Amino acid sequence: MLAGDDTQSLKRTPLYALHLSRGGKMVPFAGYDMPVQYTPGVLKEHLHTRSAAGLFDVSHMGQVELRAKSGKLEDAARALEALIPQDIVALPPGRQRYAQFTNESGGILDDLMVTNLGNRLFLVVNAACKAEDEAHLRAHLSDTCDITALTDRALIALQGPKAEAALAKFCADVTTMKFMDVAELTLEGLPCIVSRSGYTGEDGFEISVPADGAEKLATALLDNPDVLPIGLGARDSLRLEAGLCLYGHDIDTTTTPVEAALSWSIQKSRRSGGARPGGFPGASAILSQLDGGTTRLRVGLRPEGRAPVRENASLFTSADSAEPIGAVTSGGFGPSLNAPVAMGYLPAALAVRDTVVFAEVRGQRLPLRVAAMPFVPNTYKR
Amino acid sequence: MTTLYTPDHEWLKIEGDVATIGITDYAQEQLGDVVFVELPKVGRAVKKAEAAAVVESVKAASDVYAPITGEVLEINETLGTEPGLVNSDAGGAAWFFKLKIADKAELEGLMDEAAYKAHTA
Numbered sequence: 001m002l003a004g005d006d007t008q009s010l011k012r013t014p015l016y017a018l019h020l021s022r023g024g025k026m027v028p029f030a031g032y033d034m035p036v037q038y039t040p041g042v043l044k045e046h047l048h049t050r051s052a053a054g055l056f057d058v059s060h061m062g063q064v065e066l067r068a069k070s071g072k073l074e075d076a077a078r079a080l081e082a083l084i085p086q087d088i089v090a091l092p093p094g095r096q097r098y099a100q101f102t103n104e105s106g107g108i109l110d111d112l113m114v115t116n117l118g119n120r121l122f123l124v125v126n127a128a129c130k131a132e133d134e135a136h137l138r139a140h141l142s143d144t145c146d147i148t149a150l151t152d153r154a155l156i157a158l159q160g161p162k163a164e165a166a167l168a169k170f171c172a173d174v175t176t177m178k179f180m181d182v183a184e185l186t187l188e189g190l191p192c193i194v195s196r197s198g199y200t201g202e203d204g205f206e207i208s209v210p211a212d213g214a215e216k217l218a219t220a221l222l223d224n225p226d227v228l229p230i231g232l233g234a235r236d237s238l239r240l241e242a243g244l245c246l247y248g249h250d251i252d253t254t255t256t257p258v259e260a261a262l263s264w265s266i267q268k269s270r271r272s273g274g275a276r277p278g279g280f281p282g283a284s285a286i287l288s289q290l291d292g293g294t295t296r297l298r299v300g301l302r303p304e305g306r307a308p309v310r311e312n313a314s315l316f317t318s319a320d321s322a323e324p325i326g327a328v329t330s331g332g333f334g335p336s337l338n339a340p341v342a343m344g345y346l347p348a349a350l351a352v353r354d355t356v357v358f359a360e361v362r363g364q365r366l367p368l369r370v371a372a373m374p375f376v377p378n379t380y381k382r
Numbered sequence: 383m384t385t386l387y388t389p390d391h392e393w394l395k396i397e398g399d400v401a402t403i404g405i406t407d408y409a410q411e412q413l414g415d416v417v418f419v420e421l422p423k424v425g426r427a428v429k430k431a432e433a434a435a436v437v438e439s440v441k442a443a444s445d446v447y448a449p450i451t452g453e454v455l456e457i458n459e460t461l462g463t464e465p466g467l468v469n470s471d472a473g474g475a476a477w478f479f480k481l482k483i484a485d486k487a488e489l490e491g492l493m494d495e496a497a498y499k500a501h502t503a
Contacts, residue, residue: 042440043415233414233441306418306462308438333417333440340418362420362436 013059014154014214022222022229030127032060035231042233046335049200049238050376053160054230055221058199062130063150063208064137066121070144076121079144083136085257085280086114087267093118096180096195098265100257101136106282106289107253108260109136111245115182115195122182122193124155124206126247154214159204159238161379162226167194167205170220174205179380188217199235201242201378240341241334243300243373249311250298250329250343256282258289259345261298266290296326297351300373301342303359305366308333308340313359315344320365321358325350328359336376342368386489387498388449393473396489400455404477405437405446405468408502414439416468419461421479426454428481430488435478437468450488452481 010033019026024035035057037045048054068075077088086099093116101109110129115122125133130149137147158167167174170187174194177183182195193208209217221227236246245251251260258266269275272287280286303309310331314324331342342359350357353372358365384396391409395402410416420436428434428448435446457479461467467476483489493501 036441037414041414043417046440237440306465307420308418308443310443333438335440 011060013057014211015057015059015156015218018215018218019057019229024229024231027232029232030060032127034060035229037231037233038229040228042231042237043335045228045230045234046237048228049160049202049230049234050336051161052226052228053158053162053166053204053224054200054234055218055227056157056159056230056235057154057218058157058206059154059211059214060127061155062123062125062127062133063153063155064123064125064134065148065150066123066137066141067119067146067148068144069146073116073119073121076145077116079141080114080121081270081276082279083140083281084114085266085270085283085286087269087276088114088116088121089276090267090269091116094182096182096197100251100262100265101133102257102280102282102286103253104281106256106258106285108247108251108255108257109133109253111247111251113195113197115193117182117184117193122208124208128248150208152211153208154211156207156209156214156218156221157198157200157204158207158221158227159198159200159202159230161203163202163204164381166221166224166227169224177381179203179382188213188220190217192217196381199242199244200238201244201374201376202238203379203381237332237335240330240332240343241336241374241376242378243343243375245298246330255298255345256286256289256294258286259294259296259298263290293348295348296345297348298329298343299346299351300371300375301328301331301344301357301359301368302371302375303340303342303366303368304356306340307361307366309342309359309361309366309368313342313361315346315368316358316360316365317350319358319367324360325357334375341375343373346370385495386492387495387501388447388492389501390447390449391502392446392449394449394489394492396483399483399486401450401452401481401483402477403449403479403481405472406498406502407472410469410472413437413444413468414441416465419465419468419478421457421461422454424454424457428452428454438465446478448481449492450481451484453484454479455482456480
C-alpha cells in the first residue's frame, strides 16, 4: 500500500464528523482526509454554488497571525513586505489583499491572503505549504514580529449568490461588507474573522472560527435549505471557471507572478519608480519582467471540442509541429459553461486572445483557443 | 442473450457472434458525472485488454478496456451529445460499442451476474 493511501496517518479537520454525516466521500488531500464530493456529486454541487450557496470546509489551510514586537502594525507590514511583492503598508484596516511569497529567482513559494486586522496581520496560506510558510516567516521575521499559527481555528467558506442572505441571519453587519473587506464579528456566540472573498468567482465569505465551535456554526448555516455542503471536486471546477490559480499546478517555484499573469496583484509602490521598489526575494527578476515583459504567460484556453484537456497535456503551434511550446497546468470540464476549460503557459507572442493552439491528448492533436479569464464572469460585491 | 461482466466493471451482452459492451452501474457511480465519452472508430480491430474507449468525469479521465478481442461493428453516437446517459442508464441506453467476437473462448474467463455482484459487494 502506498503511503498516500494510509488514511490512518491523515489529519482531520474539526468538521470531519459533519462530512461523514452528510455523506461526504473522503479522499486524502494535502495530508488531510477531506470530502471530494457529497451525495449530489461534483456537477450539481458546482451548479448549486453558482445558483444558491455552497459551504466549503477549508480548515486544512493555514491561518497565521503576525504582530509587531513594537506594537505598531506598520512594522509588521514592513517586515512582511520583505517576503512578498505586495504593498501591505498601505493596506487599510479591515481590508484583505492577494499576495505571493517569492523566492530568490522570482518563483512563487506559495500564494496567500493578507489581512490588516488593525492591531495585527492575518494570513491564510495553502495547506500543502503551511509548514514551510511558517518556517519561512520565523526565519525572516522573528526579530520584528511575533508569529502565531492559529491551529485552534477552522475555516469555512460560504460562496454563492445566496451567501449574503444566509450569513446575514447570524449577523446583519455582513451586508455592508464589500469584496475583500474583513471584519471581526460574533456568529452564534463565536468570535469569527469574516472576509468577503473566496475561491469560486462568486460573491461570498470566508469565516475563521474557533475549532470547537466550527461544527455548531457550519450546522447552523446548513440548516438553511439554500446552503449545501460542497466538496473539493466542485471547489476545483469553480476556481478553474473563475480563472484562479491552484498552487502546485498553475503556479510554483518555477513560475514568477508576472509569468503567471498575476502582475495586477503587484502594486505600483513596489515596482520600479514606486515608493518602496523591490526589497522582496527575486525582486530583480520580477521588476525586470514587469518593465520589459516575459517570455511566457499563463493564459485561459477553451478546447474547441467536447473533450476535456487536462493538466500536463503538451501544447503545440499546429496539428503536426514536433516541439511543444507549452503545457496545460489545469484543465477539466466547466459545469456552468457546459464545456471544457483549461489554463496553461504559452510563449508571450502567442498569449493573444483567439490564437489557436493544439494539445496532445491520447495521441491526437485537439485545437484550443486562447480565451480571456475568468471564463465565467465573477459576481464580487464591489 | 447472455450478459457477462469483467472485473474492470464492464458488461457484455452476447447475441450470436456480436458482443455489445458498456460499463456497469457500479462503475458510473464510482466515476461520478460523466461529461465526455471517446469511442473507437468503426472497423478498428481491438485486442483484449487494449484501451478501446475513454470516459471522462468532471474530475478525471478513465480508460475502458476491450474485454475481448474483436472488430468494432458499431458505436453509440448518442454518447457524443448525451454523455450523461452513462449515469442515468449505464446498463442499457448507454452502451459504448459492439464487437464482432474473434474468439468465443475468451468469454469463458468472464463473470456472470451473480459472480459480478459478489465481486462488487
